[in-house]
Amino acid sequence: MKHYSKQREAILEVLRKTDTHPTANWIYEKVREKIPNISLGTVYRNLSGLTADGEILKVEVGDGFEHFDGDISPHLHLYCKGCGKIMDQKLKSDYISRVAKESDFKTDTTIYVAYGICKNCKQN
Amino acid sequence: MKHYSKQREAILEVLRKTDTHPTANWIYEKVREKIPNISLGTVYRNLSGLTADGEILKVEVGDGFEHFDGDISPHLHLYCKGCGKIMDQKLKSDYISRVAKESDFKTDTTIYVAYGICKNCKQN
DNA sequence: TATAAATCAGTAATGATTACTATTTTATTA
DNA sequence: TAATAAAATAGTAATCATTACTGATTTATA
Numbered sequence: 001m002k003h004y005s006k007q008r009e010a011i012l013e014v015l016r017k018t019d020t021h022p023t024a025n026w027i028y029e030k031v032r033e034k035i036p037n038i039s040l041g042t043v044y045r046n047l048s049g050l051t052a053d054g055e056i057l058k059v060e061v062g063d064g065f066e067h068f069d070g071d072i073s074p075h076l077h078l079y080c081k082g083c084g085k086i087m088d089q090k091l092k093s094d095y096i097s098r099v100a101k102e103s104d105f106k107t108d109t110t111i112y113v114a115y116g117i118c119k120n121c122k123q124n
Numbered sequence: 125m126k127h128y129s130k131q132r133e134a135i136l137e138v139l140r141k142t143d144t145h146p147t148a149n150w151i152y153e154k155v156r157e158k159i160p161n162i163s164l165g166t167v168y169r170n171l172s173g174l175t176a177d178g179e180i181l182k183v184e185v186g187d188g189f190e191h192f193d194g195d196i197s198p199h200l201h202l203y204c205k206g207c208g209k210i211m212d213q214k215l216k217s218d219y220i221s222r223v224a225k226e227s228d229f230k231t232d233t234t235i236y237v238a239y240g241i242c243k244n245c246k247q248n
Numbered sequence: 249t250a251t252a253a254a255t256c257a258g259t260a261a262t263g264a265t266t267a268c269t270a271t272t273t274t275a276t277t278a
Numbered sequence: 279t280a281a282t283a284a285a286a287t288a289g290t291a292a293t294c295a296t297t298a299c300t301g302a303t304t305t306a307t308a
Contacts (some may be wrong), residue, residue, distance in 0.1 A: 273285085
């Protein structure tokens, strides 16, 4: 990713404005409201570049889709096996990042996914 | 997964005996040494069941493959973007699991993936 | 402006994973 | 232990999220 493009900006804006963890296709549909003829391949290419550049996170929870997150601050992803939703939880201390840095491994990003059942699904 | 099967046992044994994080296909090739006519579908089905039963972990690092882990104790996965290897690092405190439990979310498993460059790749 | 490099839209291809079916294995019950 | 029901298997075909490709367009550089 060396050049600016309005497609890239629009994709990033969609991700910055949502607190969900959308798939490439959801982002595609959303960006099409602004750029109707954008191609799905462009969305995938830019998501890949934005992830490589550390501007967004790619989160995989095992549901068969790549999910993307515009919030790159250290936080925990709570994936509900009941409804499939991904919720966020802020971390007071980034303990894990500190642990990773203790090793000879040069870390740039850490992703946390907790699996379980959310409050709503527990009741039903 | 209600019944025993020798295929399931063989798959689990392969995972318990390695400290790598193999793909379904790698496990398939390994199990074929014992059960030559096992089918790849059987491997996938059992990996899915073993994961659901909490006997193994499914770890996704974004390389296009599902990786499986026979070690279910809380530990950090260090994924090297250079060589693609997944290394383990033990955690002294399971801080994140505690954080997850503070919420209304009933957690059963937490997976940690740190992205970066390993010692070997840094030198080259 | 002119040139080179990067990105794009549109479409086709890929391949890891899942679904399907007839057969075999396992568990249950008498 | 034999008979029955339920679950798992081997083998194969289908799926579909993602990637690759190509000629046209946009961006950066000077």
